[in-house]
Amino acid sequence: MTIEVLVVSGLMVLAILFLMAMLARLYRKAGPHQALVVYGMRGTRVIKGSGTVIWPMFETYRDLSLQLMSFDVAPQQDLYTMQGVAVTVEAVSQIKVKSDPESIITASEQFLTKSDAEREGLIRLVMEGHLRGIIGQLSVEQIVKEPEMVGDRVRNTCADDMTKMGLEVISFTIKEIRDKNEYITNMGRPDIARIKRDADVAAAEAERDTAIKRAEATRAAAVAKAQADQERVLAETLSQAKQAEAQRDLEIKKAQYLESTKRQQAQADKAYDIQANMMQQQVIAEQVKIQQVQKEHEIKVQEAEILRHEKELIAGTLKQAEVERQRIETLAAAERQRRIAEAEGAAASIRAQGEAEAEIILKKGEAEAKAMNVKAEAYQEYNQAAVFDKLITQMPEVVKALASPLSNIDKITIVSTGNGDASGMNKITGDMTKMAAQIPALFETLSGMPMGDLLSKVRMIGDKAPKPDGGGKAVKAAGE
Numbered sequence: 001m002t003i004e005v006l007v008v009s010g011l012m013v014l015a016i017l018f019l020m021a022m023l024a025r026l027y028r029k030a031g032p033h034q035a036l037v038v039y040g041m042r043g044t045r046v047i048k049g050s051g052t053v054i055w056p057m058f059e060t061y062r063d064l065s066l067q068l069m070s071f072d073v074a075p076q077q078d079l080y081t082m083q084g085v086a087v088t089v090e091a092v093s094q095i096k097v098k099s100d101p102e103s104i105i106t107a108s109e110q111f112l113t114k115s116d117a118e119r120e121g122l123i124r125l126v127m128e129g130h131l132r133g134i135i136g137q138l139s140v141e142q143i144v145k146e147p148e149m150v151g152d153r154v155r156n157t158c159a160d161d162m163t164k165m166g167l168e169v170i171s172f173t174i175k176e177i178r179d180k181n182e183y184i185t186n187m188g189r190p191d192i193a194r195i196k197r198d199a200d201v202a203a204a205e206a207e208r209d210t211a212i213k214r215a216e217a218t219r220a221a222a223v224a225k226a227q228a229d230q231e232r233v234l235a236e237t238l239s240q241a242k243q244a245e246a247q248r249d250l251e252i253k254k255a256q257y258l259e260s261t262k263r264q265q266a267q268a269d270k271a272y273d274i275q276a277n278m279m280q281q282q283v284i285a286e287q288v289k290i291q292q293v294q295k296e297h298e299i300k301v302q303e304a305e306i307l308r309h310e311k312e313l314i315a316g317t318l319k320q321a322e323v324e325r326q327r328i329e330t331l332a333a334a335e336r337q338r339r340i341a342e343a344e345g346a347a348a349s350i351r352a353q354g355e356a357e358a359e360i361i362l363k364k365g366e367a368e369a370k371a372m373n374v375k376a377e378a379y380q381e382y383n384q385a386a387v388f389d390k391l392i393t394q395m396p397e398v399v400k401a402l403a404s405p406l407s408n409i410d411k412i413t414i415v416s417t418g419n420g421d422a423s424g425m426n427k428i429t430g431d432m433t434k435m436a437a438q439i440p441a442l443f444e445t446l447s448g449m450p451m452g453d454l455l456s457k458v459r460m461i462g463d464k465a466p467k468p469d470g471g472g473k474a475v476k477a478a479g480e
Contacts, residue, residue, distance in 0.1 A: 026053045028061060035064045035097075037108045046101040064108050068096045068170060071120050075128045078180075079135040081143065087179045089135060089143070091151070093127055094170040095162065107166030123167070130157045140183055147174040299336055306332045 029051035030036040036047035040059030045052075047061075054061055073093050078086035097107045111119045134153050135143065143150055151172040158169055178184065309328055 023053065026055065027051055028054050030063075033065065033067050035066055035104045036061050037064055037104070037112065044105060046104045048099070048101075048104070062108070062112055064097065064104060064112060066097050066099065066104075068094050069120065069123075070094045071124060073124060073127045073131060073172075075132060079132050081135055081140050082137060083139055085140050085179060085181070085183050087135070087140065087143065087177055087184075089131065089174060090176045091131065091154075091172060091174045093172045095123060095167050096170060097166055098163075098168050103163075103166040103168075105166070106164070110165045123162075123165075126161050127154070127158060127172075130154055130161075133157070140179070140187065143174075143177055144184055144187070147177070150174055295339060295342070299339055302332065302335065302339075 028036060028047070030047045030049060032049055034048075036052070038045050038047060038052060038054065038059055038061040041055070042059065048066075071093060072090065074088075074090040079089055080086055097104060111122075114122075131154055134150060134157060138150065151174055155169045155172045158172075162169055306328055
């Protein structure tokens, strides 16, 4: 029983597999680029983008391509325009079967039994006929200048005929237009001549405008350069003036700073001298104290030595020790008194010496200060005489400066013309003498007073100046 079930089951599976294989062989599919035209017992139907079962003996099918067809449209005969000019037109056209079922059935009725070459031949004849009719309605100029318009008219004109065949014109483009009589070539010559003439005129006008612009630019550049030079000179002048003012202010500040520095330096030097004198006095006083302390220590040491001798004598003979003790005490007291007197005398001598030196330094400083005050008062009273005094002290430097050029000369060659004293070496020495004789006049010009008046004021300053006495101290003039 089990074997029979297995056999039956196997047979059923085989039958199912066989039926599936048969159905697979009978099933036909149509891609997106094609259509299946099925006809038979169930009539004509179109399968596009799907599939169907074709029953043998009852139905059959044919493939119809829906792909784009591209071919050239180039009539072998010349086409005549409305002007009677024979032209040759070459174009290319793209055509395909429409995608709706009615158009597919119509196209299958027209071309399903024909080959691709026969189908393209029929379509080309229709396109060439319409192209010939359209070219006959247009002029050469329109065809050449408006090829898109020609293509649109051909496409619109062919649309009805193509629809009747289940087709549609995707595009129609003219590739080339030519003629045997060079009409198209000559047609452009007037435009070329006019364009060339316009180009020459435009070039001449451009050159003229360029020359004018260049001249204006040159003039503007010259004016701008002149203005820039004026502004630069003005800026340089202002800058130099500012620099001069800054230099002047700097020199003034330097002079003020130098004056302040010298004043502070003088004050510091004076304070340093005073402080040094005070420190010297303190050092002397400390030395005196140190000597006094040393003397006191020596006395204590001697007293300790005396006590030691006393103890030694006590250890010996009492009487002899007593006598010796009295003698040593007497000698020690005398020695102590002597040393104290010497220490006090040395301290007094050192103190007196320090006070004397400090008094000398103080008196010397006061004398110098009084002398400087007298001289300052004299200079303030006799300003021109003071100036002359400075000039007199600088006279050797002036004469030296006048003679310095001669000191730089290694060798002098004199050529005498024999004109007496005004030639040769006498001329050089005479010129030097004349230059030296002009110095008093130069001093009178600088001081603004005659030489005699200046000399009298110098003498008055000399009379008022402090003079040192025999002891080395400065005293005032007798008149004061």
